[in-house]
Amino acid sequence: MWYHIDRRAGMENPMSAQLDELDRDIIRILQENGRIANVEIARRLGVAEGTIRKRLDRLLDEGWIRLAVALDLPRAGYPHHVFIGVQCEPQAVSRLAGALRRESAVIALYLVAGEWNLLIEAAFDGPRALTHFLLHTLGQQSGILRTTVLQVLETVRSPADWRLPPARPGHILVVDDDPDFVEFCRTVLTHAGYQVSSAASGEQALAQMHLSRPDLVLLDVMMRDIWDGLHAAEEMRADKSLAGIPVVLVSSIADSPYAGMFPMDASPAADAFLAKPIAPDRLVAEVRRLLAKRG
Structure with a gap:
């Protein structure tokens, strides 16, 4: 028994829960071991068994993982493991896929792009069964233009051997015209495992965000103009493609003559406000909090 990880889960709803660490x-x-008990997982990760049980229920319910049995086809009496490429008329693809889903010999069906429209993975107990499938099961279907058969000689790596890769490091965009503060943020956040890029103005930041969407933005309030950062945050909220990115406004405005003009704890364009100077642990904690909340 193995756990299959569905990498498409959540794609229909981008706002659905994501995988955390x-x-x-x-x-x-x-x-590593699909038969391991929940209590042993909890012991290894240092959390309560109830937490593991709830997480597994959510992962199964949301379609992130599903239970599967990896069968040794030759030992089970199905030595002919094949992939069949099918080229068919476009209007026939859905109908053909629906019909083949009910065939016991079919292991998996893939809609593919390129020369072939449909890729069939199937297993047979002998050449006659394969020939019967090609001549009768496929041969009776209308709309098929041509087929090709690829015999699997040896499985070098199976789906059961695939492992979840490490999570992509969060991308933090630091927007500030003070190079010392940018370097401070880069050093602290890179050490914490994040990818860091920078911009020197709100205008430059908005242009960069449309080219490479960050996971979080640290935005200085006062740069070229008094409210440069605040205006950039407001433009982000008005842009559907950027509105969901967490924004942390940062500034030393609390010690400036403009302190009373800006409600630092109540800006609708920001998710948080940090006053300079910022302690490294405070910066990392706030970034982690907002990214976890977003996920």
Whole structure:
């Protein structure tokens, strides 16, 4: 038995829950040993067994993982493991896929782009069964233009051997015209495991965000103009493609003559405000909090 990780889960709803580090740790342990008990997973990760049980229920319910049985086809009496490429008329693809889903010989069906429209993975107990499938099961279907058969000689790596790769490091965009502060943020956040890029103005930051969407933005309030950062945050909120990115406004405005003009704890364009100077642990904690909340 093995746990299959569905990498498409959540794609229909981008705002659905994402995998956090605990989810990933649980999945990696299950992929190493699908028969491991919840209590042992909890012991290895240092959390309560109830937490593991709830996480597994959520991962299964949301379609992130599913239970599967990896069968040794030759030992089970199905030595002919093949992939069949099918080229068919476009209007026939859905109908053909629906019909083949009910065939016991079919292991998996893939809609593909390129020369072939449909890729069939199937297993047979002998050449006659394969020939019968090609001549009768496929031969009776209308709309098929041509087929090709690829015999699997040896499985070098199976889906059961695939492991969840490490999570992509969060991308933090630091927007400030003070190079010393930018370097401070880069050093602290890179050490904490994040990828860091920078911009020197709100205008430059907005242009960069449309080219490479960050996971969080640290935005200085006062740069070229008095409210440069605040205006950039407001433009982000008005742009549907950027509105969901967490924004942390940073500034030494609390010690400036403009302090009373800006309600630092109540800006609708920001998710948080940090006053300079910022302690490294405070910066990392706030970034982690907002990224976890977003996920």
